[in-house]
Amino acid sequence: MTEREKKPLILVTNDDGVEAKGLKALIETLRPFGKIVVVAPADPQSGMSHAITVKVPLRLTKIIDEQDLSVYKCYGTPVDCVKMAFNHLLTRKPDLLVSGINHGSNASTSVFYSGTMGAALEGCINEIPSIGFSLLNLNHDADFTTARHYVEIITRQVLQNGLPKTVCLNVNIPDIETSKVAGIRICRQNKGYWQEEFDQRTDPMGKHYFWLTGYFHNTEPDASDTDEWALDKGYVSIVPLHTDLTCYDTIKSLNQWNFQ
């Protein structure tokens, strides 16, 4: 095996699209770790969750082809990008999948709506060690200096230690200077929900339309083992996620029901 073949193969994607600053920051940070293949959505795909494209066909264009770095844009969702990489582009399973760096938090139940975490969970379903990174700043021109520092530290640990076969990491990084970060905290997913408020407007034809807006309602703000608590206190939060949604505690009680 040559030196080049020994390098880890790292698949990179995101949900903000191939032009996003967070993706570029991620690629720059990961390049020293191995051979990088990027398959990212051609257009922003925020809020696309684990969606796949079934109504229209997918298209794929290679846009960068350098030593140890290939970048493709895919006209689909983040999960489409991962599937396209696994099943069409890559000749072997990647050693790592990294998604992000997302512009905005994916802590707590936001993991359900997130295209960034959809891609990481898809890696996890396919038994690839996977990480989703998010910075708590929605701005397209956010400063990724602190995020890059922690991407490097956490990626090195995952490559060294591996992850259990069906576990991926949801990493959120506070939008503060590196020197102000309190540390890294392993957390559980916070409970909570988005309280939506629909902004109702009227178009020039007199018809109503609605913009989805809202704010996160934290139902356990004082629980110190959650990601929301850690981020609020200036920590980088890491939540290990798995893809088994079964609520085992409930199986026994459902078996008592009288299904007649």
Added chain:
Amino acid sequence: MTEREKKPLILVTNDDGVEAKGLKALIETLRPFGKIVVVAPADPQSGMSHAITVKVPLRLTKIIDEQDLSVYKCYGTPVDCVKMAFNHLLTRKPDLLVSGINHGSNASTSVFYSGTMGAALEGCINEIPSIGFSLLNLNHDADFTTARHYVEIITRQVLQNGLPKTVCLNVNIPDIETSKVAGIRICRQNKGYWQEEFDQRTDPMGKHYFWLTGYFHNTEPDASDTDEWALDKGYVSIVPLHTDLTCYDTIKSLNQWNFQ
């Protein structure tokens, strides 16, 4: 309180769209149980998972307004429909959310891609007792007789017993005659993944495009406590799901890592 106000308020949605036969079968089955409000996607939304619409505004049209039955179509995803109902249309929390009846299985890890289950999980995040029903037949003209029988039995039990606050049910129904069904089985989510094969074609301009195809790869076909096993043996499968993706077993081992 009048008799009418005492009736359970049931929110209904799906991912196959407002015209789907499975939705109509569901509405007919649920009408005797209470006041029904349907908010369903205007267009089919299979594979849309937990996606929300953020790039374009939503529109909503009332299409049926009968005694105890209102039907709206929403130009968005299944989760958009649920959010629109909770935050714009309904004046109180529904007693139950029912999604489906999906044309096709949502067993095992298909729960991640499913718009039907995205809607049910959204109900669950909002602490509404929620059920997703799916029939193992993709045909638009499928026979829902068996499915309706089990929708009735299971809905009655959920209305009687309730569900833990953050648990919803993923119910899959085999495509066989009612008399041939082996019974109802409470299961865990099967492990497995979709093995994709991209069908590559060339358009009239000479450019490649890809259709997503594939088959489900069951990584534990002999495990008799899973939904796939139960369905294969002719049972209706019920998997209780929760929305906490945390892998608690991994928290301890991650705390041993040396994040330097």
